[in-house]
Amino acid sequence: MTVNTYHPSHHVNHESKAPNAAMENNEDIIRIMPTTDDLKKPHSDQEFIERAMSEERSNHKNLIASSRDELPSVTVNGVMIDRTDIAQELQYHPAANKEDAVFLATQALVVRELLRLAVLAEPSLGISAWQQDEEQAISNLIDKNVQATIADTATCERYYQQNITDFKTDPIMSVRHILLACAPDDGDERLKLKKNAYELIEQINNDANPSAQFIELARQYSACPSREQGGELGVIDKGQTVPEFESHLFKLDKGLAPSPIESRYGFHIVEVLDKQPGIQMTYEQVSPAIHNKLSQQAFHQALCDYLFTLANEANIEGIEMSLEQENIFRG
The missing domain is CATH 1.10.4030 (Triger factor/SurA peptide-binding fold)
Structure with missing residues (x-):
């Protein structure tokens, strides 16, 4: 026989999480246990x-x-x-x-x-x-x-x-992106946008000021509201984004990703501005x-x-x- 228990999910203020990630995560664990x-x-x-x-x-x-x-x-x-x-x-x-x-x-x-x-x-x-x-x-x-x-x-x-491994905090990343939007079932358009994404990545890498170029291209091409902030998504931890995007995002190192990430929304040109690895409690x-x-x-x-x-x-x-x-x- 199986007995069910309810595990409430906790929403964390990510802006205040980094300095005391281990302690806050520990308090969450303790708080949910009877x-x-x-x-x-x-x-x-x-x-x-x-x-x-x-x-x-x-x-x-x-x-x-x-x-x-x-x-x-x-x-x-x-x-x-x-x-x-x-x-x-x-x-x-x-x-x-x-x-x-x-x-x-x-x-x-x-x-x-x-x-x-x-x-x-x-x-x-x-x-x-x-x-x-x-x-x-x-x-x-x-x-x-x-x-x-x-x-x-x-x-x-x-x-x-x-x-x-269950007692390790999730990594935290500061990310910006450029979203080239496309319907998930439009195969021809997706092939075109994937090529465009690689061209924009190359353009950013070849610019004398890659950071400024990323911001400019985000404002010009991104279909995400974050384009007004140069594509910045702020601090992200696991569970905040769609799974197909997240599964690739957290494998990236700091810097501009060499390949775009495909999601249901289209293709994302991603730059990791900062990455704090999970802390083993x-x-x-x-x-x-x-x-x-x-x-x-x-x-x-x-x-x-x-x-x-x-x-x-x-x-x-x-x-x-x-x-x-x-x-x-x-x-």
Whole structure:
């Protein structure tokens, strides 16, 4: 079974990033990772529970219904999952098609019913705990039965060494360009513009003042609004431009690129004004993030094992819950 987590993306002020790139990047990593205390909060547990089955093998053949348009009849230990509840649960399980959405929604309600029955069977909880606060009762049940291994220093250091490239900041580049624009499906025009791009590159290289010539040609020929600034795009890091442009851009060294870069927009004559390579962060800088990541991973594994046990011990009819424990979590 696979458990999903949300990794928020962070938008960085690139103008202030360079002087303290390693520290800012480290703070971003630490900020998105939950602490051990966070993992114990009821709302956090509830999110894990609701998502615990969301990446099951969501094949609608595992779901028994008399037609594609019907909601299924599913029972857990003889208790039927209310079809109205399934219909309401659908909104929380977007999927590629209706069958998959119904499967995921039904499966989530089966998990909740398994947890409800486990709360009722737990002597320290029981029906009174469920009636008083369902979410707190589930949280208490998980605290009692899900014991995650906390990663020690040796494990964290080993993870760092095995994934060391993941803890390197992206390079930062200061770039200007001249865009010779063309529609992506106009083959003849693209051949013409590619030749023109090489001619402009040669013209810049042969000029007594290449920088001034680049600015002049940008203002004269570029189809990008940056032509008003002599083609300057400012500071760029990964993820800011279209992939086909970026894949070539970050391989360039400082100076005028000898060949134009082709993108969906046309051909780009590119000059790298400055390039700051990525910074390798030390283990000390990222150890809190690694510790929290591995703790979260261990919690997911333990939670999956517990849900797997509950499902195996129950009599579930109407849905085939085929768990894939080996894919429980991907960081």
